[in-house]
Amino acid sequence: MVFDSQRTLAFVNTRLDRPTGLIDQLADRDAAAGWLAGELGYDSPISGxxxxxxxxxxxxxxxxxxxxxxxxxxxxxxxxxxxxxSVAAPRAEQLDGDWNSAVHFAASGSPDANNLTELLAGLASAVVNLAAASENLVECAADDCVVLFLRTDPRRRWHSKRCGNRVRAARSFARHRSGGPP
Known part of the structure; x- marks a missing residue:
């Protein structure tokens, strides 16, 4: 399994402290096992x-x-x-013809889907690659959102249209309420 930046960010964004409360998709062992199964194909129970x-x-x-x-x-x-x-399992960094790097496990070409140590090593290595290479990593600019995402457009400030719409609606409401220009 190759851990691309979107999968890595999905892992990192499993815990979000928002003004409305905590969202934690890995809150307990059952929730974590469900997330790992759905996102990474890990289908074994996990210990404490x-x-x-x-x-x-x-x-x-x-x-x-x-x-x-x-x-x-x-x-x-x-x-x-x-x-x-990151160093817990043997792996190799590989580069493809489009200048994309990927982490592959040296033993089999991909981590064992039932070896959590290898999956965590792959995720950790992907975090290292993302942090080292990404100038476009930003946190959503909405006041009540802390999602990390990769900015694909220099003007983009919000991770979703929903966040951008909420911010624009709040600004409009504040302008109309204060009697300012529409």
Whole structure:
């Protein structure tokens, strides 16, 4: 399995602290196992220890990518977590003819779908690649949204049309309420 930037961001965005409350798709072992099965094809139950490792990797990856999007230095303790997970399984970085790099596991060409260590190593390596190569990584500009995404247009500020529409509607409401120009 190749961990592209969209899949990596889906992993990082499984926990969102919004003003309306916490959304955590990996909140408990059952939820985490369901997400792993749906997104990565991992179909085995996970232990409490594996769940803790998954959450630690996700949270550290999120801090690193948020630091990257803000132009800050990544927190050293989070770098340690991601780097330790990244070296946990043998893999190879490969480049295709379109200048795209991908992580492939050296032993079989793809991680074992039932080996969580290999899946986490692949995700960690993808976080490293995304943080190192992406100048277009940003956090949604809507006040109540913290989704990380890759900006495909320099003018894009929101991760979805819904967020952009909410911000524009709030601005319009504020202008009309204050008696300003429409």
């Amino acid at each position: 220890r594996d769940h803790a490792a998954l959450l630690e990797l996700r949270d550290s990856a999120r801090w690193i990518l948020r630091a990257r999007s803000a132009g800050l230095t990544p927190p050293p303790q989070d770098l340690d977590v991601v780097n330790a997970a």
